[in-house]
Amino acid sequence: MCDTCGCGDSEMVPIEIQERILSGNERTARHNREHFEAAGVFAVNLMGSPGSGKTAVLEATAGARRWLRIGAMSGDLATDNDAERLRKAGIPAASITTGSACHLDAELVHKALHELEDWRSLDLLVIENVGNLVCPAVYDLGQAENAVALSVTEGVDKPLKYPVMFRKADLVLITKTDLLPYLPGVSLEALMENLERVMPDPRVIPLSALTGEGMNLWLDWLEERYRAREVLAPAAHRHHGHESVHA
Amino acid sequence: MHEYSIIQALMQRVEAEARAHGASTVGRIRIALGELSGVDPELLASAYEVFRERSICAGAGMEIRAVPAVWECSSCRRPLARGERLRCPDCQSPARLASGDEIVLEQIEMEVADV
Numbered sequence: 001m002c003d004t005c006g007c008g009d010s011e012m013v014p015i016e017i018q019e020r021i022l023s024g025n026e027r028t029a030r031h032n033r034e035h036f037e038a039a040g041v042f043a044v045n046l047m048g049s050p051g052s053g054k055t056a057v058l059e060a061t062a063g064a065r066r067w068l069r070i071g072a073m074s075g076d077l078a079t080d081n082d083a084e085r086l087r088k089a090g091i092p093a094a095s096i097t098t099g100s101a102c103h104l105d106a107e108l109v110h111k112a113l114h115e116l117e118d119w120r121s122l123d124l125l126v127i128e129n130v131g132n133l134v135c136p137a138v139y140d141l142g143q144a145e146n147a148v149a150l151s152v153t154e155g156v157d158k159p160l161k162y163p164v165m166f167r168k169a170d171l172v173l174i175t176k177t178d179l180l181p182y183l184p185g186v187s188l189e190a191l192m193e194n195l196e197r198v199m200p201d202p203r204v205i206p207l208s209a210l211t212g213e214g215m216n217l218w219l220d221w222l223e224e225r226y227r228a229r230e231v232l233a234p235a236a237h238r239h240h241g242h243e244s245v246h247a
Numbered sequence: 248m249h250e251y252s253i254i255q256a257l258m259q260r261v262e263a264e265a266r267a268h269g270a271s272t273v274g275r276i277r278i279a280l281g282e283l284s285g286v287d288p289e290l291l292a293s294a295y296e297v298f299r300e301r302s303i304c305a306g307a308g309m310e311i312r313a314v315p316a317v318w319e320c321s322s323c324r325r326p327l328a329r330g331e332r333l334r335c336p337d338c339q340s341p342a343r344l345a346s347g348d349e350i351v352l353e354q355i356e357m358e359v360a361d362v
Contacts, residue, residue, distance in 0.1 A: 010358045012274045017264065017352045021257050021278065103249050135249035138285040138350070164285035167344070200321070200333040200341035 025139055028106035032142025035113065039120040042226040043127060045141050047165065048149030049158075050131030053175035053209055055082045057149060057218070058126055059089040060209040066219045071122040073112040075104040075130040082128060092116065103135035106142055124222060133162040145225055151176040152183055156190040163198040171203045171221060178208040250290040253350065254298045260352055265303050270357035273307040281349040282316040307356075316347030 020026065036043045048054050055074070062070055072093040074082035083095035094116040096108050109127060113119055127143060129136040148169040150158055153176060159166045166172065174191060188206055195202045205221060207214030257278070265273055280288055288311050295309045318327040320335035321343040327333065333342040 010271070010360045012356050013268075013359050014354050014356045015264065015268065016354055017260070019260065019352050021253055021260065021350045021352050024256055024259075101249075101252070105252070134285065138249055138253075164283050167283060196332045196334070197330065198333070200318075200343065 022139070025106050028110055029140035029142040032106055032110055032113070033144075036125070036142060036144065037229075039122075040230075041120065041122050041125050042222070042229060043125045043141075043143045043145075044222070045127045045129060045136075045143035045146045046149065047129040047133075047136045047146065047169075048131065048173075048175075049133050049151070049154060052131065052149040052151045052154065053173075054128050054131070054149045055085050056209040057173060057175060057207070058086055058091060058128065060212065060215055061126075061219065061222075062086075062089040062091045064215060064219055067124050067222065069122045070124045070126065071116055071119055072126045072128055073109065073116060074128040075108070077102075077130065086128075092118075098130055102130055102132050103139055104129050104141060105139045109141045123226065133158065133165045137162075137165040137168045144229055145170040147171045147173060149173045149175050150191075152180055152186050152191075156186055156194055159191070159194040159198045166195060166198045166202075169199065169202075170225075171205065172199075173218060174204060174206040176208060176210070177206045177213060178211045248290060248294075250286060250294040251298070253286060253291065254294040257295075257352060258298055258302055258304065261355055262303055264355055265357055268357060268359050270303075270359045272358040273304050274356040274358060275308050275310065276304065276352065276356070277310040277312060277354040279312045279314050279349040279351040279353050281314045281347040283344065283347045284350045286350055288313065312353065314347055314349050317345040318342040319345045 046054050058072060070091050072086050072091050073096055074086065074093055075096045075098055076082055077098055080095040083093040086093035094112045096104060096112045119125060127141055146169050148165060150172055152174060172195060174188065180186060192204060195204060205214055205217045207218055261273060261276060280286055292309065299305055318333055319325060319342060320338060320340050322340040323335060323338050325335055325337055327342050335342065
């Protein structure tokens with residue numbers, strides 16, 4: 001401070017903030033969640049490595065025809081291929097091309113909602129994240145549930161290498177189980193044991209989109225979680241166009 | 248690499264705070280980073296080096312306070328040893344993460360006019 005008149009020399013002052021750095025994303029995610037709940041749309045954030053079988057699981061989900069209306073948005077660095085595959089399988093799908101970004105964030109999902117025609121009439125909206133076991137785990141999108149696809153060909157130690165992703169998972173889909181006979185070093189027991197070291201209460205469904213084995217358990221899980229939300233927020237469902245998720 | 252987008256969010260927050268306090272310079276910032284936050288401290292530090300040039304943080308160092316992951320039983324609060332199954336050996340309840348997922352801006356040191 002100036003000795004003569006006390007006028008303002010400046011000084012370094014510590015200011016306490018204590019705020020989550022991604023609070024902006026979290027605000028947008030809350031906004032998305034309110035949209036989904038008000039429309040009675042069950043939103044699942046499907047994550048996993050590139051090639052873990054996310055798109056194949058969705059194609060098989062559409063093929064099973066147990067859900068009346070499924071829609072999707074697919075995050076992809078450069079192409080529209082996944083959304084195109086989903087549209088061919090009969091799922092209306094918006095593409096989110098992220099450029100160099102390795103993950104979806106709540107704002108990208110919000111924008112994609114504007115491109116997905118009539119999304120409010122959906123029962124299930126699957127947000128297929130960018131193939132990556134690291135970055136997507138950090139961003140809340142407004143989903144009701146997080147599901148992670150882990151293919152048996154990725155080996156049994158992926159949960160230990162990517163604990164953050166698996167900790168955030170409400171469900172792990174162990175995919176491509178039809179390949180297990182060709183993988184002597186991989187067993188479901190060993191995968192389960194590693195998942196129990198990174199997830200407090202793991203829910204795991206082994207399945208093969210190719211043979212259909214285990215697909216019913218995945219469809220049951222979707223339905224169970226969808227109904228659990230209906231019970232929690234029955235008012236939201238009054239806006240919904242139809243009564244049942246059964247075909 | 249999502250560390251760049253985290254640094255962008257951080258810079259916006261710091262700039263808004265500096266404006267609110269009428270600060271011209273930021274001297275130092277401190278963030279808390281949990282072991283299970285999904286953010287790599289070294290990548291975050293290098294992203295910060297790239298972004299701070301020509302920003303209000305140009306002369307500000309970033310201190311990263313590393314927060315270790317601590318799991319405890321969700322019902323009896325017994326702490327769990329590292330690498331253990333995430334279930335209480337005593338009561339079998341699932342564990343919960345007591346700390347270690349923080350991505351938090353804790354403190355900004357800034358130069359404010361002493362009025």
